[in-house]
Amino acid sequence: MDSEKLTDKILEIVPEAQQEENKQFLTFLIPPDKLKTLTTHLKEEKELDFDYLFCLTGVDWGTELGVVYHLTSTSLNHSVELKVKTDNRETPEFDTVTDLWMTADFFEREVWDLFGIRFTGHPDLRRILLEEDWVGYPMRKDYTDEVNIVEL
Amino acid sequence: MKEIINLPVQSIEEEEYHINMGPQHPSTHGVLRLVVTLQGEIVKKLQPHCGYIHRGIEKMCEKDTYQQIIHLTDRMDYLSAHINNHAVCLLVEGALEVEVPERVKYIRTILDELNRIASHQLWWSSFGMDLGGLTCFFYGLRDREHILDIFEESFGSRLLHSYYTPGGLMRDVHPNFQKRVKDFLKYNRKKIKDYDRILSGNVIFLERSKGVGVLSKELAINYGVTGPSGRGSGWACDIRKKHPYAMYDKVEFREVLRHEGDTYSRYMVRIDEMRESMNIIEQLIDNIPEGDFSAKMKPIIRLPEGEYYQCVESARGELGIYCISDGNKNPVRMKFRTPSFVNLGVLDKISREMKIADLVAIGASLDLVIPDIDR
Numbered sequence: 001m002d003s004e005k006l007t008d009k010i011l012e013i014v015p016e017a018q019q020e021e022n023k024q025f026l027t028f029l030i031p032p033d034k035l036k037t038l039t040t041h042l043k044e045e046k047e048l049d050f051d052y053l054f055c056l057t058g059v060d061w062g063t064e065l066g067v068v069y070h071l072t073s074t075s076l077n078h079s080v081e082l083k084v085k086t087d088n089r090e091t092p093e094f095d096t097v098t099d100l101w102m103t104a105d106f107f108e109r110e111v112w113d114l115f116g117i118r119f120t121g122h123p124d125l126r127r128i129l130l131e132e133d134w135v136g137y138p139m140r141k142d143y144t145d146e147v148n149i150v151e152l
Numbered sequence: 153m154k155e156i157i158n159l160p161v162q163s164i165e166e167e168e169y170h171i172n173m174g175p176q177h178p179s180t181h182g183v184l185r186l187v188v189t190l191q192g193e194i195v196k197k198l199q200p201h202c203g204y205i206h207r208g209i210e211k212m213c214e215k216d217t218y219q220q221i222i223h224l225t226d227r228m229d230y231l232s233a234h235i236n237n238h239a240v241c242l243l244v245e246g247a248l249e250v251e252v253p254e255r256v257k258y259i260r261t262i263l264d265e266l267n268r269i270a271s272h273q274l275w276w277s278s279f280g281m282d283l284g285g286l287t288c289f290f291y292g293l294r295d296r297e298h299i300l301d302i303f304e305e306s307f308g309s310r311l312l313h314s315y316y317t318p319g320g321l322m323r324d325v326h327p328n329f330q331k332r333v334k335d336f337l338k339y340n341r342k343k344i345k346d347y348d349r350i351l352s353g354n355v356i357f358l359e360r361s362k363g364v365g366v367l368s369k370e371l372a373i374n375y376g377v378t379g380p381s382g383r384g385s386g387w388a389c390d391i392r393k394k395h396p397y398a399m400y401d402k403v404e405f406r407e408v409l410r411h412e413g414d415t416y417s418r419y420m421v422r423i424d425e426m427r428e429s430m431n432i433i434e435q436l437i438d439n440i441p442e443g444d445f446s447a448k449m450k451p452i453i454r455l456p457e458g459e460y461y462q463c464v465e466s467a468r469g470e471l472g473i474y475c476i477s478d479g480n481k482n483p484v485r486m487k488f489r490t491p492s493f494v495n496l497g498v499l500d501k502i503s504r505e506m507k508i509a510d511l512v513a514i515g516a517s518l519d520l521v522i523p524d525i526d527r
Contacts, residue, residue, distance in 0.1 A: 024459075052373050053376065054470065055461070055474055055489045057485070070474070074387070101374060103376030103494055103497060110493075128202060
């Protein structure tokens with residue numbers, strides 16, 4: 001599917017989605033409560049068929065926390081980038097996509113571990129890289145650790 | 153005596169118990185801990201615990217310049233250091249729209265493929281050793297030594313090269329480079345036949361690998377298992393074919409695919425891939441054009457504001473880099489989508505209902521490199 005048709009299709013499913021400028025991928029900013037609806041449509045609909053989640057990234061933009069999803073279809077060869085953002089730095093929370101793409105399991109655990117973003121419905125949300133008793137979320141921009149991080 | 157006989161007979165196979173494989177276990181090839189739930193000898197569940205050598209590379213990248221980041225990527229997948237360097241270089245060159253000289257493209261492709269062969273040889277050595285064939289270990293390491301010698305002659309390091317820079321290479325290759333690579337190809341063609349004779353047709357090996365740890369194509373895509381492991385399940389996921397970079401769109405090579413999805417097909421994909429890598433090198437080694445070994449670059453690299461994604465085919469699968477830049481000399485966010493981290497996720501799924509001895513074979517066939525998981 002070419003990018004114009006894909007844009008129309010996504011805007012039809014989620015009219016609130018905002019398209020962002022990006023040279024490489026078709027990029028959309030999605031309201032967090034619409035994430036589940038959109039990803040389910042993208043995965044399940046035969047003409048979209050986004051079966052491969054190749055990257056899931058947690059990002060701290062300074063004031064906002066969020067997640068970036070990179071999706072592609074192995075049969076139809078089209079890709080899309082989805083972003084969700086939230087201002088809530090105390091208890092950020094998004095819906096999980098592990099029920100659609102199992103590869104999200106480890107990715108989401110990593111984002112929880114390093115950014116402290118919860119994923120509702122994740123089967124086993126534990127820290128993955130750091131120890132269980134680690135305090136704080138090191139990849140956040142406001143994280144300070146006088147012992148383990150040496151400022152040069 | 154009577155009382156003992158009348159005790160209820162309780163089979164050990166009815167109870168579930170846990171054992172820890174690792175963090176110090178020869179078959180995990182590093183510090184990875186697998187908590188295995190067993191019933192008798194049968195694996196019921198498996199939980200990987202990683203992070204023993206987590207160094208916070210992504211966090212360090214936020215303080216580093218792009219030239220410095222290259223040195224960190226060596227330390228992720230240390231067996232395909234050139235290919236990791238290549239990913240960062242392509243990201244920077246793509247963002248700045250720099251065209252690198254032809255000579256650089258040729259040399260980079262040859263070195264990537266040499267690195268892939270070296271990586272697969274080490275994998276073959278340790279795979280054989282895990283299944284009890286110690287001869288493989290000696291044979292594989294002996295042949296890999298030739299590649300490391302070529303590397304050492306040209307740029308002084310054997311494992312962590314950091315030889316690529318944004319725009320080109322650190323310095324030109326050694327004058328002996330072409331001759332030594334050609335000698336190595338001649339030598340290695342013979343040796344790969346030996347690999348087949350020692351292991352590929354061995355009855356014990358076939359018994360232990362055929363039908364073990366079957367991964368279907370649908371599952372491979374759903375779990376994102378790329379590289380030779382994914383191609384063993386029939387998924388054409390080679391980045392060199394899908395998004396060609398360097399010289400890969402100008403050379404002829406076959407994307408090795410197998411459809412059984414078991415440990416044996418993952419094994420055979422890697423063996424055949426070594427041959428394909430040699431074919432690629434053979435097409436390029438005589439035609440390396442003369443010219444500069446680097447394009448002109450500014451000493452301080454600032455990427456334009458925006459987001460960039462670059463993927464390359466490392467020896468283990470798709471290595472993706474997602475970078476957000478705000479126009480400064482260091483990135484806001486640098487995410488490495490490392491193949492071993494993603495491939496580890498499928499280990500639980502495909503080793504269930506298998507024997508614990510098979511778990512060693514399955515784990516080895518996924519070719520996990522632990523620093524690549526932990527970063």
